[in-house]
Amino acid sequence: MEVCAARAPGKIILAGEHAVVHGSAAVAAAIDLYTRCSLCLMPLADDEAAATLELDLKDPGLTFSWPCGRLREVLLTDEAAGAREARPCSPDRLASIARLLEEHEIPEAKIWLSAGLSAFLFLYTSILGCRPGKVTVSSDLPMGSGLGSSAAFCVSMSGVLLTAAGVVTAVGGISGEGMEWELVGKDDLELVNRWAFQGEKIIHGKPSGIDNAVSTFGSMIKFKKGELTNLKSSNPVKMLITDTRVGRNTKALVAGVSERASRHSDAMASVFNAVNSISEEVSSIVELAANDEIAITSKEEKLAELMEMNQGLLQCMGVSHSSIETVLRTTLKFNLVSKLTGAGGGGCVLTLIPTMLCNLVLEKVIAELESHSFRCFKVEVGGQGLQVCQGGCSYFNGDVV
Ligand SMILES: Nc1ncnc2c1ncn2[C@@H]1O[C@H](COP(=O)(O)OP(=O)(O)O)[C@@H](O)[C@H]1O
Ligand SMILES: C[C@@](O)(CCOP(=O)(O)O)CC(=O)O
Ligand SMILES: [Mg+2]
Structure with missing residues (x-):
């Protein structure tokens, strides 16, 4: 059983929201409220039929589970097509994901979750294929409130999946929340950011990319047309x-x-x-x-x-x-x-x-x-971006993972 985790911060936009989607500059900063994802990859079991992908969303208090065989059947995919480059979710794939979600009863009052669930299924199956596993998500951020919960969700999810895929590696330790969180190198952060952007596209439609960038790289940034400048x-x-x-x-x-x-x-x-x-x-x-x-x-x-x-x-x-x-x-x-x-x-x-x-x-x-x-x-403004915890992180949000 392989275990890893990632956390990514929310953000505030000091100036420029909306206009940034239309090419204007904007200024944003990371805040010390995080979304955390942990992943427990199950061994490829002999009992094929029992293999599932599980998602446990702590904040809305909902869990979802898909038999891996059903994912393969609907998404017409098994192996991940390669995690080293981010790909967009095609309209056909999005339609297949919607079919998978229809098989779940999402309470009407929580229907807004379906965008996040679609982003999850897209990121997981694109990066890890239809492997059995359990993902747990918890967050300090209010959802749908302007603090970038969608970006923190996509960044922490991409971070944990790419770490499990062996594509992203940690470079050094900082501690927090009783866990040994580690930072990630610049090239790896760039890759996480590109995947997270594809997830944000599913949730936002037409994101500028500022939210996933500040959640990935942290600090305070100026962002214009995809270009990022660190502000000291x-x-x-x-x-x-x-x-x-x-x-x-x-x-x-x-x-x-x-x-x-x-x-x-x-x-x-x-x-x-x-x-x-x-x-x-x-x-x-x-x-x-x-x-x-x-x-x-x-x-x-x-x-x-x-x-x-x-x-x-x-x-x-x-x-x-x-x-x-x-x-x-x-x-x-x-x-x-x-x-x-x-x-x-x-x-x-x-x-x-x-x-x-x-x-x-x-x-x-x-x-x-x-x-x-x-x-x-x-809140504290301008802190670290994505952090990961490889192996050894045996506790997560009170759950043994
Ligand atoms: N922790 C989470 N668990 C599940 N879905 C999440 C989580 N955080 C964000 N999301 C998804 O992101 C959506 C909110 O994104 P959005 O409308 O962009 O608001 P904001 O990013 O400002 O919080 C939610 O409706 C949900 O689909
Ligand atoms: C309105 C916008 O500028 C920021 C949206 O942030 P949030 O999802 O409300 O946290 C959109 C974008 O830049 O993609
Ligand atoms: Mg958002």
Whole structure:
């Protein structure tokens, strides 16, 4: 029984969501909330008929299982076609995967899971073929809230599958959560990122690639047309995240913005262009070294103004929501600036926390936000991306794997 695991972080987008899909720059950073996947590969058993692929999703609390023979029959594949290069999921393969999912009763209230399940079946069978195994997934991230749970799911899944395939190897240790997590080399990260992008395409329709990139490589990045620049920030950017708990779906919101762009192409091109300038400015400001109180305050004031401008443009794109507006009004009472993060339409909002803000005020802001039934998170921004654990990781989320 071979066991390995991987974890990948969620993200915040400081500037540029949606516009990044249309070629503008955006700035994003990894946060210290993770999705973890563990994989237990079963030996190729003598009892062919009993061999299954199992998926245990801890957060929705659902498990799925497919007989390997049925996977082979429907997907017309046995061996993985090679994990060393990422391939897109063809429409025929996606239709076959949909047939496999129809054989499961997914509760109507959790039907949004089917996109994630399709991405799982695509990644697993493409990378490992129809081998028997058990995959367990657990996450700190709220799903469908703008913190990149879909990307963290695809990155951690690709990471664990490629590690099991022997294509990705760990290069060095860091520890956390009682596990020996290890980092992965640059070329291997590139490969994981390409596979995860193919998974994101199944979930998002037309992803820019920023979410899987920041989840894979970590840190704070500027991203434009698939090009990634690492941003070196000497002063930590402190953000409060508020989850409005209003559910939404990135794929539908991205499609809505594209439809608006096709109805008003000139106006929307100007909006995307303005967002591009904002992201460029945000990326220069985060890299500015500020050595004293005045410099830090001026840096934060500029960031706040740019966030406010970006939020206005997101409203132009049609992706704000009354719950987001409530967060904006609430934080403004304390002179704090907020903007939505991710696809909007509900989901999460970022509030810039100035270095000089006293804790007492921050606690008051949080209390007032939570009185609206929102949930607040204080997160560390700009940490590590994908990490893996090869063999030896015998415990995972309380389960012996
Ligand atoms: N831990 C998980 N387990 C199963 N599916 C997941 C998980 N995390 C994300 N997903 C999939 O990703 C979808 C959410 O992605 P999306 O709408 O892009 O929102 P976000 O990425 O902002 O959380 C879910 O509906 C589900 O299909
Ligand atoms: C709206 C978008 O810019 C980010 C979506 O992020 P999330 O899935 O809402 O976490 C889409 C994309 O860049 O692919
Ligand atoms: Mg997503």
